[in-house]
Amino acid sequence: MSSRTELKPQHVPSLNKGAGTKPGRSGLMQHLTLVGQLQPALHQPQHAPYPDAIDHALYRAYTRSPHDVGGEPDVPIRWEEKEEEQWELNTFATCECLAWRGVWNAEERRRRQNVDLGQTQYLGLPYYGRWLLTAARILVDKQYVTLTELVNKIDEVKKRYEHK
16 A cells, blocks of 8 residues: 555636636635645655546646746736845856856756746745755756765855854
8 A cells, every 4th residue: 555645636716717807816826735736845745647637727737837927916026126145146156157167058057946946945045046056956966066065065164154
């Protein structure tokens, strides 16, 4: 007997009911709940549903990546000119150097930091925080550094800044 949980597709009202109509709050919340089941913060293994069990809402939740928000309802956001902090400038320069050295290309970086990250981290990390996490993941995945070396270096840098 398997201990894996099975995703139970629920009926979720379509968010695109027609031209000019806005989805209700409950429809949006149901969609976000369904996406949250597919991309939870802590992965929960689940059986893939049979094709005939996938309705439009479940298909949309499977195929929508967290950065694809075009046409999604949301509240207005006040735009502010923001000067980058030093760590953000350093992150940008580091990532550009990694690209120049051939560690990754722009498309691989974008895919890793937008599509592969998952909704929780995508929405929870600042823009350059996603760049930094992606750089660390690629350096470890491509075996430029080991995870132990990376963790030791992070601890070393933390200690260096604790004394200042």
